[in-house]
Amino acid sequence: MDHRIRRLVGLLFEDIPYSPETAAAEEQIAAALDQKYKERASEISPDAALDEIISQYGRLSDMAALAGYSPEQADAWREAGDAVSEKPLRKSLRRQRLRICCGAVFSIAAFVQILWMIYMLMTKPAQAFWNLAFAAVSGLAAWLILRRFFRTEQQAKGQKYDTDAFEYLRIRSDRYAKRTINCTALMFAAVVLFFCAELSFFIFGNSKSAELIENVFANIILLEIPAFLLIRNRLLLFVMQNRTELPERKKYRRHLRGIVIFSVVYWLAVLAASVLLRDRLHYAGNWFLLAGICFGLLILLYNLTLRRKFTYRNLVWNKPRFAVVTALAVAAGGFGYLQRDTWYTQPYINSVPVVQQTRCPIRYDAETGVYTLTAQSGDFRILHLTDIHLGGSLYSYRKDIKALKACYAEIEYTRPDLVIVTGDLCFPLGIMSMSLNNSAPVYQFAAFMRNLGIPWAFTYGNHDTESLATLKKQELNEVYKSLSYETSGTLLYPYVQPEITGRNNQMIEVRNADGSLNTALFLIDSNAYTGEGINVYDYIHDDQVAWYADQVKRLQNAEGEQISSMAFFHIPLQQYRTAYELYESGSDEVTYFFGENGEKMIDKVCCSDYPSSLFDRMLELGSTKAVFCGHDHYNNMSLEYQGIRLTYGMSIDYLAMPGIENDTAQRGAELITLHPDSTWDLEQIPLTRITGNP
Secondary structure, three states: OOHHHHHHHHHHOOOOOEOHHHHHHHHHHHHHHHHHHHHHHOOOOHHHHHHHHHHHOOOHHHHHHHOOOOHHHHHHHHOOOOOEOHHHHHHHHHHHHHHHHHHHHHHHHHHHHHHHHHHHHHHOHHHHHHHHHHHHHHHHHHHHHHHHHHHHHHHHOOOOEOHHHHHHHHHHHHHHHHHHHHHHHHHHHHHHHHHHHHHHHHHHOOOOHHHHHHHHHHOOHHHHHHHHHHHHHHHHHHHHHHHOOOOOHHHHHHHHHHHHHHHHHHHHHHHHHHHHOOOOOOOHHHHHHHHHHHHHHHHHHHHHOHHHHOOOOOOOOOHHHHHHHHHHHHHHHHHHHHOOOOOOOHHHHHHOOOOOOOOOOEEEEOOOOEEEEEOOOOOEEEEEEEOOOEOOOOOOHHHHHHHHHHHHHHHHHHOOOEEEEEOOOEOOOEOOOOEOOOOHHHHHHHHHHHHHOOOEEEEOOOOOOOOOOOOOHHHHHHHHHHOOHHHHOOEOOOOOOOOOOOOOOEEEEEEOOOOOEEEEEEEOOOOOEOOOOOOOEOOOOHHHHHHHHHHHHHHHHHHOOOOOEEEEOOOOOHHHHHHHHHHHOOOOOEEEEEOOEOOOOOOOOOOOOOOOOHHHHHHHHOOEEEEEEOOOOOEOOEEEEOOEEEEEOOEOOOOOOOOHHHOOOOEEEEEEEEOOOOOEEEEEEEHHHHHOOO
């Protein structure tokens, strides 16, 4: 049909109330007028034929007569009569939208509960009753709501609408047709990506089938949301199409079929390609993410081009709404992405070999939470690592690999009996690491150390449980317990801990082959922030100091002599600053051993503004002769002050500090060698000594 004829007829029907009768008449008149136009256009020029049509049939009554309608029928079309106006129409549609939303929610809930009930009947039949009850209640609610919805639509069928109400229906019909098309494509993408992601974790994560099913139900909201949107928009489109007969309906159906066919072919091709390229895909999740992005871009291209063939208004540009929606989508998507538990380093972790080392017997006291390691060959070697700063994201992947390789080089070179990490294993600091996830780095490093076969312990740092991190301190504590010695055979994390300040405070005993105590190792939480401002660092509290003193006294009473001990924590004591200032002034109150303090970001020694009584208590008890910390990445000096050795660990960090990836002098570790008579040696092991790289 010539578009000018369609426009001419539409112009004359513009002020006529809509009803199924007038809609049919408009179509019949347009067809008759188009036929007349084509007959005349074959005899004279198209423009002359159009002018003739307009002059002969410029009035509605003339057009109606051409199509076989009487003048009385044409006059009756103009009568508003019982036509529904826009205001009551809007009110009616609001009620229908509410019924649709509630019905969709209850329908999806009932369907999911039915699936869960089937699974429970096969595994735990006694618990399936509750799923049946929830499914029955949800199903009944959905049936009652949707029954009322369809009854209302049955009553509304054939109603007459005034011009404004019809325009509102047409715009809404156009909107929901577009949304249904997009939601159909979204549903296909969601289903494929969801099940591919779940199956990837099942296959490559060596999960059990029960874990797969439980994980599917735990994450099924990722399918429920697009399903809800599809049902909602499809039923709203049904409402509009039930009340109007629009010429675009047939075209819409053809486009919907086309989108379905395209989606099926596209995702089958993606799945086929993933099978063919499986040997080249190091991380299947990236492949499907890329496929999802390409699919979204293709659907967007369709929306901008081909979709206009069935739409009344293809694009409605609402700048404020677009800005708000885009900002919310970016914020929500970004926050969700930053929380993802990613495993990009896993191929490297799986490839690291066991470090050959004579394992020391390890005993755990379930009542006290104390691990005891017994040296078998005289000396006992401890490698001190600090500030590893794993991001666990795609952004940090390359630097995470470097950090793990640096740790491996230090461990393989020194072959220690125990590794102690003094904090900041994780770096869940948002845009700086493109991650808020502090569980992925923990799992990754635990797997790394398990593969090496070296026992390890750690203290918390200020970054390990940041305020926006996915896991809070109690949740992370449970993760560490799940990865501890009974599970991994390497992580010495206590299952019971003293009820004092801190996320974890523990003591590890190192004993000689004859059972005598060599050295007690105190791993003390220096805590993170006080909460009184930005980066106001916390300190080791009095109840932690009292616990330390009690343990020293208990061991001295048990051994009948003065014991030797060392302490490890993350944030330096204020005495580190005092000792450094004395060293800078040339005082003979301190003794220099090695290293330098190169920190320039904030202070040379970034300690808490709150004094801790730990150092004074150490002097009083006379047991602890060496303490180790991290925190200041460019500081690695070792000084003795008032008879206690204060040592900064060389950092591993490639991520947290700007430009630190390219700095090398500060990177490394310390090797502590405990001799059977409780004396000890300390050696700094710069990474450049091992790798030979400048």
